[in-house]
Amino acid sequence: MGLGTEFGTIEREIHIEASPDIVYRVVSEPEHLSQWWPDEAELEPSTGGTGRISFVRPEGTKLEALTVVEADPPRRFAFRWTYDDGLVAAPDNSLLVTFDLVAVGSGTLLRFSEQGFRERGWEAAVPEEAYRDHTSGWDYFLPRLEAYAGRVAAAR
Numbered sequence: 593m594g595l596g597t598e599f600g601t602i603e604r605e606i607h608i609e610a611s612p613d614i615v616y617r618v619v620s621e622p623e624h625l626s627q628w629w630p631d632e633a634e635l636e637p638s639t640g641g642t643g644r645i646s647f648v649r650p651e652g653t654k655l656e657a658l659t660v661v662e663a664d665p666p667r668r669f670a671f672r673w674t675y676d677d678g679l680v681a682a683p684d685n686s687l688l689v690t691f692d693l694v695a696v697g698s699g700t701l702l703r704f705s706e707q708g709f710r711e712r713g714w715e716a717a718v719p720e721e722a723y724r725d726h727t728s729g730w731d732y733f734l735p736r737l738e739a740y741a742g743r744v745a746a747a748r
Contacts, residue, residue, distance in 0.1 A: 601707040602727050608700045608738050610745035612666035612693040615700045618741045619691045620660075620669045628736040630656075639663045645673075657681070661688070668692050674712075674722075683711055687726070700741075704734060 608615050618624040622633035622643065631653075635643030641660040646653050659681040662670040670690040672681035679685055692703040706726060709719040 600710050600723075601705055602723070602730055604702075604704045604730065604734055606702050606704070606734060606738050607696065608702055608741045609698070610700060610741040611698075612695050612700045614745050614748070615691075615693050615702060615741050616666035616669060618737060618744060619693075619702075620663065620665070624740070624744070628740040629733050636660070637663055637669070659686075662690075666693055672708075683708060684713060687712070702737075704730070706730065 610618075618628070620635075620637040622635045622637070625633040625635070625645070630645035631648045632646045633643065635641060635645070635658055637660060639660055639662055641663070643658050644655055645658060646655050656673050657675060657677065658671045658673045659675075660669070660671045661681075662668055668690065670688060672686040672688050675681045675686035687706055687708040689706045690704070694701040694703070709723045709726075712719065712722075714722065
């Protein structure tokens with residue numbers, strides 16, 4: 593990424609062979625989240641709900657707080673994360689992740705976005721580094737979401 597390249601928002605669209613109801617549960621309920629994204633999840637999946645997710649890595653466990661900003665089943669689930677302990681999640685101290693779900697045939701079009709990299713107030717190189725890290729992370733986790741939701745749907 594050179595100078596002038598936009599690194600404000602990560603956006604993806606994926607088609608999932610599962611109903612919006614199932615996909616919504618997969619992106620919002622802790623027992624489903626931990627099957628495709630973090631190693632552990634504790635979350636109250638309603639607007640204003642808070643929780644934590646953890647990623648177990650060789651260098652140690654990384655904990656992240658989450659705050660749900662919109663829970664509108666089965667259409668939209670959005671949360672803020674990557675803010676420091678003790679703070680209330682806000683646009684200037686966290687990233688916003690949004691899952692928009694649209695019924696398409698027997699499946700769901702999932703529109704994913706993560707934004708707020710520039711708004712965080714990080715030092716100059718940090719937003720680009722975080723954007724790259726999160727881009728590669730979502731490129732790994734979103735296909736896992738797609739596969740897991742398909743398995744949940746097939747098991748019904």
